Amino acid sequence: MTSQTLTMFKFILVKLAQLVPTFIGVTIVAFAFIRLLPGDPILLMAGERGISAERYAQLQAQFGFDRPLPVQYWEFLKGLLHGDLGNSLVTHSPVVGEFFSRFPATMELSLFALAFAVIIGLPAGVLAAIRRGKTLDHTVVGISLTGYSMPIFWWGLLLIMFFSGTLGWTPVSGRISFMYFIEPVTGFMTIDTLLAGDWGAFLSALHHLILPAIVLGTIPLAVIARQTRSSMLEVLGEDYVRTARAKGLSSYRVIMVHTLRNALISVVTVIGLQVGAAGRGDPDRDDLLVAGHRQVDDRCDLAARLPLGAGRSGADRVHRDDRQSAGGCGLWGH
Amino acid sequence: MALLDIAGLSVRFQTNSGLFTAVENVDIQVDHGDVLSIVGESGSGKSVSMLATMGLLPWTAQVSAERMAFDGQDLQQLGSRQRRRIVGGEMSMIFQEPMSSLNPCFTVGTQIDEMIKQHKGGSRRERHERALELLAQVGIPDPGRRIKAYPHQLSGGMSQRVMIAMAISCDPRLLIADEPTTALDVTIQAQILELLLKLQEEKGMALILITHDMGVVAETAKQVIVQYAGRQVEQQEVKSLFAHPRHPYTEALLSALPERAAGQTRLPTIPGVVPGQHDRPTGCLFNPRCRYATDHCREVEPVAAPDDPARTLCHYPLGRPDAEASAGPASEPSPGVSPETSSPSRPEVRP
Numbered sequence: 001m002t003s004q005t006l007t008m009f010k011f012i013l014v015k016l017a018q019l020v021p022t023f024i025g026v027t028i029v030a031f032a033f034i035r036l037l038p039g040d041p042i043l044l045m046a047g048e049r050g051i052s053a054e055r056y057a058q059l060q061a062q063f064g065f066d067r068p069l070p071v072q073y074w075e076f077l078k079g080l081l082h083g084d085l086g087n088s089l090v091t092h093s094p095v096v097g098e099f100f101s102r103f104p105a106t107m108e109l110s111l112f113a114l115a116f117a118v119i120i121g122l123p124a125g126v127l128a129a130i131r132r133g134k135t136l137d138h139t140v141v142g143i144s145l146t147g148y149s150m151p152i153f154w155w156g157l158l159l160i161m162f163f164s165g166t167l168g169w170t171p172v173s174g175r176i177s178f179m180y181f182i183e184p185v186t187g188f189m190t191i192d193t194l195l196a197g198d199w200g201a202f203l204s205a206l207h208h209l210i211l212p213a214i215v216l217g218t219i220p221l222a223v224i225a226r227q228t229r230s231s232m233l234e235v236l237g238e239d240y241v242r243t244a245r246a247k248g249l250s251s252y253r254v255i256m257v258h259t260l261r262n263a264l265i266s267v268v269t270v271i272g273l274q275v276g277a278a279g280r281g282d283p284d285r286d287d288l289l290v291a292g293h294r295q296v297d298d299r300c301d302l303a304a305r306l307p308l309g310a311g312r313s314g315a316d317r318v319h320r321d322d323r324q325s326a327g328g329c330g331l332w333g334h
Numbered sequence: 335m336a337l338l339d340i341a342g343l344s345v346r347f348q349t350n351s352g353l354f355t356a357v358e359n360v361d362i363q364v365d366h367g368d369v370l371s372i373v374g375e376s377g378s379g380k381s382v383s384m385l386a387t388m389g390l391l392p393w394t395a396q397v398s399a400e401r402m403a404f405d406g407q408d409l410q411q412l413g414s415r416q417r418r419r420i421v422g423g424e425m426s427m428i429f430q431e432p433m434s435s436l437n438p439c440f441t442v443g444t445q446i447d448e449m450i451k452q453h454k455g456g457s458r459r460e461r462h463e464r465a466l467e468l469l470a471q472v473g474i475p476d477p478g479r480r481i482k483a484y485p486h487q488l489s490g491g492m493s494q495r496v497m498i499a500m501a502i503s504c505d506p507r508l509l510i511a512d513e514p515t516t517a518l519d520v521t522i523q524a525q526i527l528e529l530l531l532k533l534q535e536e537k538g539m540a541l542i543l544i545t546h547d548m549g550v551v552a553e554t555a556k557q558v559i560v561q562y563a564g565r566q567v568e569q570q571e572v573k574s575l576f577a578h579p580r581h582p583y584t585e586a587l588l589s590a591l592p593e594r595a596a597g598q599t600r601l602p603t604i605p606g607v608v609p610g611q612h613d614r615p616t617g618c619l620f621n622p623r624c625r626y627a628t629d630h631c632r633e634v635e636p637v638a639a640p641d642d643p644a645r646t647l648c649h650y651p652l653g654r655p656d657a658e659a660s661a662g663p664a665s666e667p668s669p670g671v672s673p674e675t676s677s678p679s680r681p682e683v684r685p
Contacts, residue, residue, distance in 0.1 A: 132393070237392075239434040245390050246429075247449045247500070248422025251414075261439050 027080065031073050041065075104187025105175065112209050113216035114275060121221040122267070125228025130255060132233060140225060148222035156215040163211060170211045177204040220274040227270045231263040238262070335406060337540050338364040338387070338425070338508055342400035345379070345386050345564075349394075354611040356395075357383045357564045361645070364508065364540045364557075369531075371543045371555030371572070373587065377608040379564035380544045381430075384510050388427050389417055405507070423453035426501040427510040431517050432493035436485035442469075443481035446500050453504040468499040473529060491522035495529070502533055508540045509533075515550070527554060548591050552576060560584045563608050563619040567647040578653050580646040582624045618649065626650060 042059045060066040064075055079086060085095035128140035164172040175189045180201040182192045193202040236259055244258040345357040357379040364370050372380045386397045402409045404420055429435045437445060446465040469477035472495040485493060494514060501509055511530060515523035531554055534541040543554055551558055558575050560568040568581040579585040586604045595601045606623045609615060618636050621627040631649055638645040
């Protein structure tokens with residue numbers, strides 16, 4: 001092992017060790033929020049008929065609600081480390097199962113949204129930097145500011161109304177047309193349809209992805225475009241870019257090789273942050289499903305960011321007082 | 335015909351508070367194999383005029399010139415593609431800050447190779463051989479290992495050697511060195527200058543050396559242009575410049591040389607700084623710092639006399655050759671003479 005790989009190995013170990021306190025903090029917050037919610041889940045389950053005192057005590061014991069909070073937290077933590085988030089109080093199926101059945105949909109949509117953001121945002125930022133102070137620059141900066149400030153649920157509604165409603169170009173909801181039934185393998189609709197060798201189904205899945213990907217990609221796009229622009233402007237003023245020009249290289253090479261490559265350092269960092277944000281499922285974004293978009297609907301059990309408002313399923317779970325699920329979702333949310 | 339022939343070069347920058355003239359009416363002629371030095375303090379527009387020649391100024395700059403020709407080709411008329419063929423290939427440049435002038439993302443070899451590929455072509459193997467040869471030529475030990483190094487692994491002197499290797503890789507006919515030793519240690523400075531002069535001689539290329547160090551000028555150049563606040567104030571051969579400076583600014587620069595101040599307790603300096611955009615004086619730009627300045631200097635902008643080969647931009651050039659016998663102030667031992675005693679006598683000695 002060379003000294004360089006050893007240094008890297010140590011660095012990774014230290015970073016992993018630093019994760020432990022973060023993890024404990026996050027689990028305490030997730031656990032505490034769920035327990036602090038008002039209302040009694042068992043009374044709620046019993047419904048209007050009410051429940052006998054013995055049955056109530058029995059159910060409390062069954063779910064462990066009768067034990068002291070630190071013990072409950074310890075059990076929650078133990079289960080978590082075994083990959084067990086408990087059973088949903090409403091559906092009685094394991095939370096983990098519900099979580100992972102929807103997770104690939106989130107990932108798929110996030111990836112497409114991010115791809116959209118990078119493919120459009122990066123060149124837009126580069127062009128704006130090259131044409132600094134010109135109309136194109138002002139246009140890119142203006143549009144990205146608008147995109148960043150746009151409430152995303154409203155933006156989603158506008159796009160649905162226009163492209164799905166008025167123009168009829170894209171489907172309003174769903175992940176794939178009703179005409180196809182694809183056996184889930186990976187959970188990624190685009191990959192599953194390809195695995196099944198069904199070209200039509202693949203196109204249908206893509207067709208269903210376009211609008212949600214654009215909606216979810218808008219904010220990352222704005223962030224990436226602006227970051228690329230400012231980073232490019234900074235690097236364009238560097239001495240080595242002047243050297244590249246002094247070499248008589250084409251402006252394409254000066255920009256794409258000598259400038260962009262150095263500018264990408266901060267852009268890649270920002271893209272990385274956006275990946276985290278997209279995979280987490282933003283509550284704002286989840287409002288989109290409340291607006292009736294089944295696509296986002298499907299993927300969004302994940303983000304019960306309770307203090308801010310919640311994703312559909314997260315919100316549903318909270319509404320139904322399904323503490324077990326909401327806790328699991330919340331954990332992912334962080 | 336001169337290799338580089340520039341007449342009436344002006345460069346203006348668009349700033350928030352209007353146009354700023356960084357370079358005004360500069361003439362530069364360099365012949366094949368010549369060594370020309372451009373001297374002046376920081377802010378006198380030395381670099382800007384050369385960057386304008388190379389076409390490397392930012393978009394805020396407006397360059398205009400009566401004539402700007404390289405080897406008979408009008409640089410202002412050339413398309414960007416043809417101009418890029420000259421820039422880097424025929425006319426190359428090295429800069430003040432070697433450490434930041436190399437791209438941190440690429441190895442030394444890649445950056446030299448890129449230049450050769452752009453102008454000379456050749457197979458990958460040939461280019462690699464050529465790069466190794468160049469590194470050896472600029473005095474880099476163990477080129478086989480250094481060629482794979484990244485810029486952060488090199489010292490300032492090494493980086494400047496790499497920059498020089500890159501600049502001469504396509505056998506340019508003109509090399510512009512913009513204060514190539516300013517950022518380096520004193521011991522390395524001499525080595526780099528020696529290297530530049532050796533290469534200049536071996537390759538027979540012309541060299542323009544921008545500097546603010548009169549000592550460097552004395553050792554290297556044949557022709558000298560003195561610039562002040564964007565204007566060319568004097569142009570002479572190096573020997574006669576040192577013996578008979580014509581412009582008070584040149585004289586002041588020379589008297590600030592430690593070698594010339596021997597026996598004095600304090601080294602003479604030029605008080606004040608080069609005027610910027612907002613503190614331009616009326617009349618002669620040098621008048622607030624000139625020990626000979628009169629009211630005439632403060633009111634009227636000087637123009638060079640048509641019969642003056644040095645094209646001195648001064649109302650009262652020092653020691654005109656025909657007036658040398660008469661005891662002009664230039665022939666007096668200038669350092670140590672206080673401005674109060676010498677300036678009143680100035681206008682009278684003007685022929």
